[in-house]
Amino acid sequence: MKPLLIIDQLRAGIEGREILKGISLTVNPGEVHAIMGPNGSGKSTLASVLSGRSEYEVISGSVTYNGEDLLEKAPEERAQAGVFQAFQYPVEIPGVSTANFVRTSLNAIRAARGEEPLDPSAFLMRMKERMALVELDPSFLQRSLNEGFSGGEKKRNEIFQMAMLEPTLAILDETDSGLDIDALRIVANGVNALRTPNNAMVVITHYQRLLNYIVPDVVHVLMDGQLVLSGNKDLALELEAKGYDWLRNDGVVA
Amino acid sequence: MSQELIDDVVGREYEYGFVSDIDQELIAKGLSPDVIHFISNKKEEPEWMLEWRLKAYEQWLRMKHPHWSNVHFPPVDFQEIIYWAAPKKKPTLNSLDEVDPELLNTFKKLGIPLDEQKQLAGVAVDAVLDSVSVKTTFQKALAEKGVIFSSMSDAIKNHPDLVRKYLGSVVPVTDNFYAALNSAVFSDGSFVYVPKGVRCPMELSTYFRINAKNTGQFERTLIIADEGSYVSYLEGCTAPQRDENQLHAAVVELVAHAHAEIKYSTVQNWFPGDKDGNGGVYNFVTKRGLCEGAKSKISWTQVETGSAITWKYPSVVLKGDESVGEFYSVAVTANYQQADTGTKMTHIGKNTRSRIVSKGISAGKSQNSYRGLVRFNSKADNSRNYSQCDSLLIGDQCGAHTFPYLETANPTCTVEHEATTSKIGEDILFYCNQRGLDTEKAVALIVNGYAKEVLNNLPMEFAVEAQKLLAISLEGSVG
Ligand SMILES: Nc1ncnc2c1ncn2[C@@H]1O[C@H](COP(=O)(O)OP(=O)(O)OP(=O)(O)O)[C@@H](O)[C@H]1O
Ligand SMILES: [Mg+2]
Numbered sequence: 001m002k003p004l005l006i007i008d009q010l011r012a013g014i015e016g017r018e019i020l021k022g023i024s025l026t027v028n029p030g031e032v033h034a035i036m037g038p039n040g041s042g043k044s045t046l047a048s049v050l051s052g053r054s055e056y057e058v059i060s061g062s063v064t065y066n067g068e069d070l071l072e073k074a075p076e077e078r079a080q081a082g083v084f085q086a087f088q089y090p091v092e093i094p095g096v097s098t099a100n101f102v103r104t105s106l107n108a109i110r111a112a113r114g115e116e117p118l119d120p121s122a123f124l125m126r127m128k129e130r131m132a133l134v135e136l137d138p139s140f141l142q143r144s145l146n147e148g149f150s151g152g153e154k155k156r157n158e159i160f161q162m163a164m165l166e167p168t169l170a171i172l173d174e175t176d177s178g179l180d181i182d183a184l185r186i187v188a189n190g191v192n193a194l195r196t197p198n199n200a201m202v203v204i205t206h207y208q209r210l211l212n213y214i215v216p217d218v219v220h221v222l223m224d225g226q227l228v229l230s231g232n233k234d235l236a237l238e239l240e241a242k243g244y245d246w247l248r249n250d251g252v253v254a
Numbered sequence: 255m256s257q258e259l260i261d262d263v264v265g266r267e268y269e270y271g272f273v274s275d276i277d278q279e280l281i282a283k284g285l286s287p288d289v290i291h292f293i294s295n296k297k298e299e300p301e302w303m304l305e306w307r308l309k310a311y312e313q314w315l316r317m318k319h320p321h322w323s324n325v326h327f328p329p330v331d332f333q334e335i336i337y338w339a340a341p342k343k344k345p346t347l348n349s350l351d352e353v354d355p356e357l358l359n360t361f362k363k364l365g366i367p368l369d370e371q372k373q374l375a376g377v378a379v380d381a382v383l384d385s386v387s388v389k390t391t392f393q394k395a396l397a398e399k400g401v402i403f404s405s406m407s408d409a410i411k412n413h414p415d416l417v418r419k420y421l422g423s424v425v426p427v428t429d430n431f432y433a434a435l436n437s438a439v440f441s442d443g444s445f446v447y448v449p450k451g452v453r454c455p456m457e458l459s460t461y462f463r464i465n466a467k468n469t470g471q472f473e474r475t476l477i478i479a480d481e482g483s484y485v486s487y488l489e490g491c492t493a494p495q496r497d498e499n500q501l502h503a504a505v506v507e508l509v510a511h512a513h514a515e516i517k518y519s520t521v522q523n524w525f526p527g528d529k530d531g532n533g534g535v536y537n538f539v540t541k542r543g544l545c546e547g548a549k550s551k552i553s554w555t556q557v558e559t560g561s562a563i564t565w566k567y568p569s570v571v572l573k574g575d576e577s578v579g580e581f582y583s584v585a586v587t588a589n590y591q592q593a594d595t596g597t598k599m600t601h602i603g604k605n606t607r608s609r610i611v612s613k614g615i616s617a618g619k620s621q622n623s624y625r626g627l628v629r630f631n632s633k634a635d636n637s638r639n640y641s642q643c644d645s646l647l648i649g650d651q652c653g654a655h656t657f658p659y660l661e662t663a664n665p666t667c668t669v670e671h672e673a674t675t676s677k678i679g680e681d682i683l684f685y686c687n688q689r690g691l692d693t694e695k696a697v698a699l700i701v702n703g704y705a706k707e708v709l710n711n712l713p714m715e716f717a718v719e720a721q722k723l724l725a726i727s728l729e730g731s732v733g
Binding site: 074075076080087091095096100144161 | 676680681682684685686687688689690691692695699700702703704705706
């Protein structure tokens with residue numbers, strides 16, 4: 001099987017400061033990878049570099065996605081190629097309804113792939129169905145994107161968009177943070193429903209809890225810009241029990 | 255006017271540098287009573303019109319150029335302007351290949367049909383497509399209802415009583431410096447009269463006016479809606495308007511009698527100057543509507559994207575009891591453009607209502623100001639105003655300014671004012687990029703969402719074009 005994503009010795013930073021200090025990671029189709037790690041260790045930075053946020057500069061290393069150089073693509077081209085990021089802090093866009101935003105987004109992605117826009121009734125059907133998946137009331141479709149949404153509603157809206165766009169590689173940055181137990185279950189169910197043998201997910205989280213619902217194939221620990229340890233889902237339980245300090249003291253981090 | 259005088263003026267042709275060639279006929283630069291005589295004579299105007307112009311000229315001489323708006327430009331030399339240019343024909347081209355590719359590109363983005371593109375760019379159009387027949391059918395439909403829709407010049411000749419009665423009745427000659435100037439030298443414009451109880455069967459736009467010529471830099475428009483009538487008028491078009499005239503000073507007057515309604519929509523897309531702020535039109539307009547009768551209504555909707563400098567305050571005088579005034583505006587400034595626009599709502603009658611929705615969008619190094627005055631006179635019992643002034647900033651080198659003024663002489667009146675400032679920041683753009691939208695699409699989506707409430711007030715077809723126009727005028731302003 002050809003890997004979907006190969007990150008090789010990636011070093012990146014901002015304003016001359018190195019944040020990611022040599023990251024290597026391979027993700028195969030169908031896999032779910034969890035990334036855990038203390039605050040400020042570089043998890044969101046990794047997500048941003050993968051989705052192409054321009055403030056971050058790549059110092060060295062490479063990222064291959066579907067056999068292509070991901071880093072040379074513009075952010076929208078990455079999205080069109082099937083990369084999706086669920087943001088830790090989703091933005092609000094006043095005046096643009098959720099439905100309009102998602103339709104514009106979906107049609108732009110389809111256009112880039114040479115596909116016709118989805119016809120309105122098929123689109124509406126799909127929206128209602130995927131809204132139900134994350135248990136959001138359809139009335140949210142008419143509201144301005146994320147404007148006045150609660151924290152949990154914003155996160156569910158991210159998963160709703162993911163469900164609409166059906167990405168090949170989804171990077172979920174702390175989608176579980178700030179969710180109550182029910183919302184957590186809802187989001188996790190949504191994510192599980194979207195798992196296929198052809199797509200993959202990178203799930204960034206602080207809580208083992210989420211991984212009870214979304215069972216990962218691999219769990220990685222990111223500390224101070226490096227992946228210091230990888231393991232199966234039990235690693236998350238161990239981290240929950242012991243915290244991160246033992247990894248530092250252990251001398252795993254050179 | 256005497257032949258002598260004409261000879262006198264024309265006789266000095268050489269001395270004053272009269273230019274006359276096949277396409278156009280120009281008069282010497284500068285303004286004087288002779289020039290006004292010349293204009294009036296050229297237009298074969300009756301004596302009263304000439305006198306009206308001359309009086310305006312005298313008033314203008316005594317007025318000073320206004321200094322209070324938040325725009326900056328070098329002083330205009332009024333003796334450097336040419337005040338009469340016979341209806342200038344655009345150069346006729348043989349095919350679209352001869353048209354400026356940049357212009358064509360914009361047409362394409364606006365989705366203007368090929369035939370119309372040709373017409374706008376001055377390409378000779380097949381006889382079959384000649385719009386005269388369209389216009390004739392259109393005029394026939396209007397005539398059946400008794401609606402008068404003609405050029406101002408024709409109206410002065412054919413409907414002198416109406417023109418004399420209403421011209422200058424809403425915007426007095428002495429209203430302001432540019433109104434006085436316009437009154438003295440106005441070139442042409444539209445005249446509309448809708449008789450009692452008639453609902454004008456279609457949207458009126460200059461496109462459908464027979465003999466719609468290039469109206470020049472001093473346009474004059476007068477619209478009268480008699481009791482219980484309704485009319486919707488469209489000014490301008492979304493296609494870019496290139497013009498050699500740097501100064502444009504139009505006057506528009508609207509009169510709505512009891513129970514009548516006038517809807518006036520504008521899309522202004524004059525040349526804004528280049529990216530470095532060179533050139534561009536100065537657009538100094540006086541627009542005012544009078545809600546003369548009870549329960550009358552006047553609604554201004556404007557989408558302003560062009561001109562280097564815009565200075566414009568479509569206003570409503572709410573004289574009739576229970577009359578309604580509305581102002582919906584989107585003003586876009588990019589590069590080095592400056593816009594100072596807003597409205598004035600003067601409440602005179604009882605239970606009058608006004609609503610102001612202003613959406614400023616600034617990008618580049620531009621400056622965008624909203625200036626609004628709401629005035630309640632002492633007899634305007636229980637009148638109300640609602641104002642909403644929003645500013646959207648793109649980038650961090652532009653400016654948005656709001657100057658809301660309130661004058662109230664009646665304690666029973668109420669105002670509600672809301673204002674917001676938002677910014678299309680990096681994080682919003684990146685979010686959109688991440689969803690597959692390039693930056694230009696993202697800006698278009700956000701801006702159209704922001705301006706929706708105003709665009710929704712435009713007639714359907716216009717609204718779609720205006721949406722595209724907003725996006726185009728902001729192209730290249732981000733990233
Ligand atoms: N735009 C930025 N400007 C300056 N510093 C930044 C920027 N983005 C990230 N950093 C710094 O890089 C480091 C890693 O930040 P990042 O957001 O990737 O951490 P994280 O692992 O996602 O943390 P958290 O668990 O708190 O979300 C932090 O020290 C942060 O301050
Ligand atoms: Mg983070």
